[in-house]
Amino acid sequence: MMKILVFGAGVFFVNRKDILSKEEIIAFIDNDVNKWNKRIDNIPIVPPSHIKEFSYDKIIVLSRQVEAIKMQLIKEFAIDEALILDFDRYCEYRVKNQVLCELKVYYQKKQNLFSKNKKRVLIIANVLNYGGASLAAFYAILALREKGIDAVIVARKADKRLIYEMTNKGVPVFIQELIGYCVWEQISWIEQFNYIIVNTLQLGRIIKELIYRKPVLWWIHESRIEYEYLDKGIIESLDSMNIETYVVSDVAFRTFRQYFHKINANILHYGIPDNSYASIRFATGVKTVFAVIGAIAFIKAQDIFLQAIMQLTQEERNKSEFWLIGACPPENQYGTSVLKQAGTIPEVKWLGELNREEIEKVYKSIDVVVVPSRQETMSIVMTEAFMYGKVGIASNAIGMAKYIEDEENGLIFENENANDLLKKMSWVLNNKSKLNSISKKARLIYEKHFTLEVFGDRLKTIIDDLK
Numbered sequence: 001m002m003k004i005l006v007f008g009a010g011v012f013f014v015n016r017k018d019i020l021s022k023e024e025i026i027a028f029i030d031n032d033v034n035k036w037n038k039r040i041d042n043i044p045i046v047p048p049s050h051i052k053e054f055s056y057d058k059i060i061v062l063s064r065q066v067e068a069i070k071m072q073l074i075k076e077f078a079i080d081e082a083l084i085l086d087f088d089r090y091c092e093y094r095v096k097n098q099v100l101c102e103l104k105v106y107y108q109k110k111q112n113l114f115s116k117n118k119k120r121v122l123i124i125a126n127v128l129n130y131g132g133a134s135l136a137a138f139y140a141i142l143a144l145r146e147k148g149i150d151a152v153i154v155a156r157k158a159d160k161r162l163i164y165e166m167t168n169k170g171v172p173v174f175i176q177e178l179i180g181y182c183v184w185e186q187i188s189w190i191e192q193f194n195y196i197i198v199n200t201l202q203l204g205r206i207i208k209e210l211i212y213r214k215p216v217l218w219w220i221h222e223s224r225i226e227y228e229y230l231d232k233g234i235i236e237s238l239d240s241m242n243i244e245t246y247v248v249s250d251v252a253f254r255t256f257r258q259y260f261h262k263i264n265a266n267i268l269h270y271g272i273p274d275n276s277y278a279s280i281r282f283a284t285g286v287k288t289v290f291a292v293i294g295a296i297a298f299i300k301a302q303d304i305f306l307q308a309i310m311q312l313t314q315e316e317r318n319k320s321e322f323w324l325i326g327a328c329p330p331e332n333q334y335g336t337s338v339l340k341q342a343g344t345i346p347e348v349k350w351l352g353e354l355n356r357e358e359i360e361k362v363y364k365s366i367d368v369v370v371v372p373s374r375q376e377t378m379s380i381v382m383t384e385a386f387m388y389g390k391v392g393i394a395s396n397a398i399g400m401a402k403y404i405e406d407e408e409n410g411l412i413f414e415n416e417n418a419n420d421l422l423k424k425m426s427w428v429l430n431n432k433s434k435l436n437s438i439s440k441k442a443r444l445i446y447e448k449h450f451t452l453e454v455f456g457d458r459l460k461t462i463i464d465d466l467k
Contacts, residue, residue, distance in 0.1 A: 060090050128162050271451050394411070
């Protein structure tokens with residue numbers, strides 16, 4: 001166990017704090033004056049000027065601004081560079097001290113992990129939560145199983161609720177907190193699988209350990225912001241490899257091509273289960289419910305949604321409810337400001353984060369699904385909306401916009417333009433007679449492009465061709 005200082009007391013740390021559980025954190029360092037003299041898990045947050053008051057083994061930088069913070073520590077406080085580790089370097093350090101990357105395994109005890117004489121696919125994921133990439137991986141397993149292929153998943157960490165849902169569906173879940181950093185000798189248990197799907201951009205580094213030993217498919221879902229924080233050396237080394245690569249949409253492809261110039265990439269859409277109700281039609285309740293579903297985050301643009309709501313007439317707002325559905329931890333500064341603003345609008349409700357069962361129930365009360373995202377390569381939320389036959393309003397920046405014809409099977413507004421979103425919401429409220437037709441046509445998008453059957457056929461063909 002090391003004594004460490006953690007530089008960064010924000011969301012980046014919170015999302016990775018489990019990795020540091022084996023170390024003794026003696027203090028948090030942060031440049032944000034608003035965090036000073038506060039505590040996380042009873043550990044103080046102090047300004048950088050206090051660093052020399054502590055005796056420590058390493059400083060771990062848990063922030064997107066890694067290079068700037070390193071320079072600050074070296075130039076302003078004369079910290080030896082050898083004492084500074086970013087998240088990737090820390091994980092590599094941890095892995096070097098392990099013989100094996102052992103697994104925690106979750107599955108139904110009455111069930112065998114694998115069937116005899118079936119192909120086996122391992123999906124390697126970063127985090128299993130209710131985000132799009134995680135759910136796409138879950139649905140890939142369901143689709144493969146329908147095609148007679150055994151599939152399981154290993155991830156760095158997982159939401160316990162999603163583990164429960166997956167294992168209840170008969171999907172084994174493996175957890176290894178350093179999976180993206182392990183070397184082959186530590187993960188030789190992978191030998192039992194015929195094919196590997198590396199799910200998400202962030203796990204690219206493990207491909208180097210796998211590609212000469214197993215057929216590998218790299219499936220990428222991420223928006224531009226994630227590329228900006230990827231190690232440039234990793235990008236260069238992967239770009240020189242002949243990796244079978246798929247991206248989730250045209251938007252994802254264009255972003256990928258800006259960073260990777262040599263790898264040939266194709267498009268692989270996901271599919272989702274059909275949980276639709278008996279009839280597909282626009283509900284005609286007393287109030288029209290508009291909902292934005294997804295973690296409260298700048299990239300998801302809930303602020304644009306609220307700006308549009310405030311510009312509706314009072315008469316239109318009286319006929320409506322506006323729901324925000326998604327997680328917002330207290331350290332999320334953007335989310336805190338959004339919820340503060342939402343609290344000033346009587347027609348807005350925040351429902352928090354819901355699991356899949358809760359989401360399925362709440363969809364029955366939603367009339368219009370709004371996806372105002374600033375960046376989003378696809379949008380499982382909009383795909384679900386189409387599956388349920390809901391009216392969808394989407395930013396033209398998301399991948400799903402390709403399938404929407406304005407006022408035919410959904411509505412499109414200009415990215416980050418609250419006034420344009422206002423017009424679309426107002427159109428919905430004043431054109432109720434046209435919404436049943438839009439609902440039915442939205443459902444047809446799902447049936448043609450995004451069923452598990454369509455997805456499974458495409459994925460099986462790709463896997464069968466892997467070498």
